[in-house]
Amino acid sequence: MSKKLVLIDGNSIAYRAFFALPLLHNEKGIHTNAVYGFTMMLLKILEEEKPTHMLVAFDAGKTTFRHQTFSEYKGGRQKTPPELSEQFPFLRELLDAFQIPRYELENYEADDIIGTMSLQAEKEGYEVKVYSGDKDLTQLSSERTTVGITRKGITDIEVYTPEHIEEKYGLTPQQIIDMKGLMGDQSDNIPGVPGVGEKTAIKLLKEFHTVEELLQSIDQVSGKKLKEKLTEFKEQAIMSKELATILREAPVDVQIGDIQFKEYDKEKLIALFKELGFQSLLNKIDDPDEAAADDAVLEDIDFAMVEEIKEEILVCPSYFYVEVLEDNYHYADILGFSLVNEKGAFFISHSLALNSPIFKAWAEDETKKKIVYDAKRSEVVLRHHGIHLSGVSFDLLIASYLADPSETIEDIASIAKRYGVSDVQSDDVFYGKGAKRSVPEEKLLAPHLVRKALVLSQLEEKLQEELKSNHQLELFYDLEMPLSLILADMESQGVKVDRERLLAMGEELKGRLAQLEANIYSLAGETFNINSPKQLGVILFEKLGLPVIKKTKTGYSTSADVLEQLEQSHEIIAEILHFRQLGKLQSTYIEGLLKVVNSKTDKIHTIFNQTLTQTGRLSSTDPNLQNIPIRLEEGRKIRQAFVPSESGWVIFAADYSQIELRVLAHIAGDEKLIQAFKEGMDIHTKTAMEVFHVEKDEVTSNMRRHAKAVNFGIVYGISDYGLSQSLKITRKEAGNFITRYLESYPKVKDYMEDIVREAKQKGYVTTLLHRRRYLPEITSRNFNLKSFAERTAMNTPIQGSAADIIKKAMIDMAERLKTEGLQTRLLLQVHDELIFEAPPEEIEKLKLIVPEVMENAVELKVPLKVDYAYGPTWFDAK
DNA sequence: GGGCACACGC
DNA sequence: GACGTACGTGTGCCCG
Numbered sequence: 048m049s050k051k052l053v054l055i056d057g058n059s060i061a062y063r064a065f066f067a068l069p070l071l072h073n074e075k076g077i078h079t080n081a082v083y084g085f086t087m088m089l090l091k092i093l094e095e096e097k098p099t100h101m102l103v104a105f106d107a108g109k110t111t112f113r114h115q116t117f118s119e120y121k122g123g124r125q126k127t128p129p130e131l132s133e134q135f136p137f138l139r140e141l142l143d144a145f146q147i148p149r150y151e152l153e154n155y156e157a158d159d160i161i162g163t164m165s166l167q168a169e170k171e172g173y174e175v176k177v178y179s180g181d182k183d184l185t186q187l188s189s190e191r192t193t194v195g196i197t198r199k200g201i202t203d204i205e206v207y208t209p210e211h212i213e214e215k216y217g218l219t220p221q222q223i224i225d226m227k228g229l230m231g232d233q234s235d236n237i238p239g240v241p242g243v244g245e246k247t248a249i250k251l252l253k254e255f256h257t258v259e260e261l262l263q264s265i266d267q268v269s270g271k272k273l274k275e276k277l278t279e280f281k282e283q284a285i286m287s288k289e290l291a292t293i294l295r296e297a298p299v300d301v302q303i304g305d306i307q308f309k310e311y312d313k314e315k316l317i318a319l320f321k322e323l324g325f326q327s328l329l330n331k332i333d334d335p336d337e338a339a340a341d342d343a344v345l346e347d348i349d350f351a352m353v354e355e356i357k358e359e360i361l362v363c364p365s366y367f368y369v370e371v372l373e374d375n376y377h378y379a380d381i382l383g384f385s386l387v388n389e390k391g392a393f394f395i396s397h398s399l400a401l402n403s404p405i406f407k408a409w410a411e412d413e414t415k416k417k418i419v420y421d422a423k424r425s426e427v428v429l430r431h432h433g434i435h436l437s438g439v440s441f442d443l444l445i446a447s448y449l450a451d452p453s454e455t456i457e458d459i460a461s462i463a464k465r466y467g468v469s470d471v472q473s474d475d476v477f478y479g480k481g482a483k484r485s486v487p488e489e490k491l492l493a494p495h496l497v498r499k500a501l502v503l504s505q506l507e508e509k510l511q512e513e514l515k516s517n518h519q520l521e522l523f524y525d526l527e528m529p530l531s532l533i534l535a536d537m538e539s540q541g542v543k544v545d546r547e548r549l550l551a552m553g554e555e556l557k558g559r560l561a562q563l564e565a566n567i568y569s570l571a572g573e574t575f576n577i578n579s580p581k582q583l584g585v586i587l588f589e590k591l592g593l594p595v596i597k598k599t600k601t602g603y604s605t606s607a608d609v610l611e612q613l614e615q616s617h618e619i620i621a622e623i624l625h626f627r628q629l630g631k632l633q634s635t636y637i638e639g640l641l642k643v644v645n646s647k648t649d650k651i652h653t654i655f656n657q658t659l660t661q662t663g664r665l666s667s668t669d670p671n672l673q674n675i676p677i678r679l680e681e682g683r684k685i686r687q688a689f690v691p692s693e694s695g696w697v698i699f700a701a702d703y704s705q706i707e708l709r710v711l712a713h714i715a716g717d718e719k720l721i722q723a724f725k726e727g728m729d730i731h732t733k734t735a736m737e738v739f740h741v742e743k744d745e746v747t748s749n750m751r752r753h754a755k756a757v758n759f760g761i762v763y764g765i766s767d768y769g770l771s772q773s774l775k776i777t778r779k780e781a782g783n784f785i786t787r788y789l790e791s792y793p794k795v796k797d798y799m800e801d802i803v804r805e806a807k808q809k810g811y812v813t814t815l816l817h818r819r820r821y822l823p824e825i826t827s828r829n830f831n832l833k834s835f836a837e838r839t840a841m842n843t844p845i846q847g848s849a850a851d852i853i854k855k856a857m858i859d860m861a862e863r864l865k866t867e868g869l870q871t872r873l874l875l876q877v878h879d880e881l882i883f884e885a886p887p888e889e890i891e892k893l894k895l896i897v898p899e900v901m902e903n904a905v906e907l908k909v910p911l912k913v914d915y916a917y918g919p920t921w922f923d924a925k
Numbered sequence: 926g927g928g929c930a931c932a933c934g935c
Numbered sequence: 936g937a938c939g940t941a942c943g944t945g946t947g948c949c950c951g
Contacts, residue, residue, distance in 0.1 A: 671944045674934035763941040831939050878935045
């Protein structure tokens with residue numbers, strides 16, 4: 048590994064951070080802005096540079112050897128503000144927690160320590176990075192050393208290489224010293240030569256190279272005044288250069304070997320961050336445990352490689368693990384199986400198992416109970432081998448998700464680690480990640496898989512108990528577990544796609560995009576990449592001079608809401624918006640979908656992630672079939688390509704009307720809201736009447752639009768800021784709307800207050816069917832984190848209960864289709880709607896039973912309402 | 926390979 | 936007063 052040394056000018060960065068940030072302080076009133084900024088910078092450096100060695104240098108005392116040369120060196124400096132001084136002890140603690148060596152040296156400045164260490168490191172072949180807020184340090188720049196100087200703020204850094212210095216000043220890094228010698232430095236009180244500034248200094252150095260050469264050839268200098276000054280302040284120039292020269296041979300008693308950087312002390316760092324109130328940073332720091340766990344030595348385990356499948360080992364209950372490595376399991380191979388039960392622990396190779404009738408019979412036997420990880424995945428892959436997994440009694444993946452949805456589950460090891468079981472490696476470590484991923488030979492693979500089954504055996508009871516104490520057993524056994532089987536069916540079934548239709552739409556789009564492109568180029572007067580926000584920004588805001596409305600971190604914002612505001616200013620804007628719209632359709636929906644169509648069956652098989660969202664909703668990937676366009680007619684046509692898989696069948700779609708607001712009415716028990724739903728009123732109109740205190744026939748379309756946005760905000764838990772953005776009104780006006788909404792529905796207001804109080808007291812909120820979401824940040828002193836947690840507390844029971852209800856409806860629906868003996872198949876779920884394909888003769892029945900089942904999935908204080916439609920394609924089911 | 930800007934759905 | 940404002944997925948660009 049290449050060696051990289053990072054040297055930081057501690058005092059300088061602390062000063063920069065102090066003045067760049069507002070005077071933040073923690074709850075005890077200790078100022079923290081310099082430490083905060085310093086930490087931000089350290090995290091950035093660690094992430095970007097990944098140094099092998101590191102040192103932070105500090106100035107030691109007031110006087111240095113430079114004061115012997117010039118007693119007024121650094122004279123006239125403002126005293127360090129006490130608000131900054133009080134932060135230095137924390138800065139030292141911070142570095143100790145990061146386990147980054149720090150160093151100061153009597154009589155020398157931080158610069159000299161850095162100059163000395165960088166020279167030593169260069170000689171030993173290190174790559175060196177220096178960070179400071181002081182441009183003087185750029186003189187250290189060389190082939191091996193680059194110098195980063197903070198520009199403004201704290202993490203915006205200008206990098207000085209010799210090339211950059213040449214470009215910027217036309218000088219070499221060494222000449223930076225000469226420049227300082229001539230022009231002086233106000234902040235260090237280095238006098239230089241009066242009347243010589245940066246421009247003159249550079250001009251002189253380009254001609255005479257160094258101060259010494261210049262002073263020997265003063266008579267060749269053009270300009271009488273300049274000559275006089277140079278002659279008069281000759282000595283002062285030499286002294287100034289000397290003062291500005293960073294020492295590269297200070298008596299530093301540190302060897303590079305002593306300042307290796309490995310990792311930070313997480314516990315100390317967390318404790319310190321907590322003390323300082325750095326909430327946001329607590330989430331930012333990586334877990335060094337992971338790295339440690341990677342190298343942890345696993346204890347040997349006892350297991351057998353199964354050579355022949357016999358019934359004796361296939362007893363129940365069994366902890367049964369099926370290994371499939373690919374994310375997309377629809378076309379993936381099974382790598383092997385492991386089994387743990389009272390007969391012992393076993394590895395079974397895929398070829399052995401998949402060719403064994405005994406294995407198949409066991410896997411399909413409902414009465415043979417299996418405890419698994421990710422039943423849906425196991426089920427789908429086994430189906431490709433003609434095996435229908437049955438008798439799954441416990442799915443660790445789902446149990447873990449229900450216990451705490453905020454924990455990201457990568458693989459079985461991530462769950463094991465969370466519950467203190469460490470005898471299994473993560474897949475990233477075992478198989479490698481990215482391009483390095485590979486499957487080892489069976490001998491090595493076997494123990495990894497057996498360890499996973501062992502984890503199942505160790506955690507089943509624990510999770511079971513946790514679910515029980517959370518009152519989630521019903522949610523687990525009667526909702527999510529059965530649902531996973533239904534989802535497996537839906538995924539395996541797939542959705543048929545009319546490829547010809549997609550191809551034809553693609554051809555048409557191609558032509559229109561080409562036209563738009565040509566038109567945009569001609570309006571811009573040049574060609575460029577319209578898909579590049581950066582290039583587009585230059586064209587719009589520099590070349591065409593349109594007003595800059597919003598900026599992003601990296602440049603001009605060219606988002607749709609910005610462009611819409613510019614639409615009247617230039618005709619190119621409308622073209623660009625249209626280009627974007629069609630481009631999105633082409634790349635994501637035409638090309639993207641064509642890529643994932645099974646060429647043999649013309650079907651698309653999505654994967655529903657059942658254990659990801661914080662609210663209990665499903666998500667869909669590979670491809671995402673939950674975001675197929677509908678809002679704009681052009682995009683909606685994509686749905687014409689989604690067709691039934693049997694000829695003559697139809698697509699039948701049913702959706703809940705206003706399910707979230709109905710759930711809100713129920714949970715809050717607000718009479719007005721309940722009444723409105725009972726009477727079948729248009730809820731946005733009703734809200735407009737209440738909020739604007741008008742009669743039904745006085746509600747204008749604008750009033751309804753505003754009311755709709757407020758309802759939307761309630762459903763999704765957006766802030767006054769979010770509402771103000773969507774309605775293009777001020778934050779204050781948005782806040783007013785929300786206040787008036789809550790006055791209109793007083794029980795809703797009570798609910799909002801109660802739920803936040805409850806969340807604070809219990810640490811979590813729950814849904815109708817006891818789904819749980821923890822909200823630790825609700826007690827945060829950080830206003831944003833706290834506000835966010837409060838909105839989440841209000842919103843999750845609403846959105847999560849709606850998710851519970853449709854999941855319940857899916858289960859009831861599957862059951863009903865079976866008992867009615869129907870061929871109709873459920874294909875997709877899109878949060879509040881279910882999409883089926885059905886033979887025409889079943890339509891009349893579906894019209895009755897689909898709404899009936901969905902509307903009666905649960906009983907609320909308000910009726911649930913379901914609308915449905917059907918047609919030859921998904922497009923027509925509207 | 927990863928971060929960013931953007932856009933689609935609910 | 937601020938570290939940033941519903942969630943989740945996918946695409947292309949652009950950097951290293």
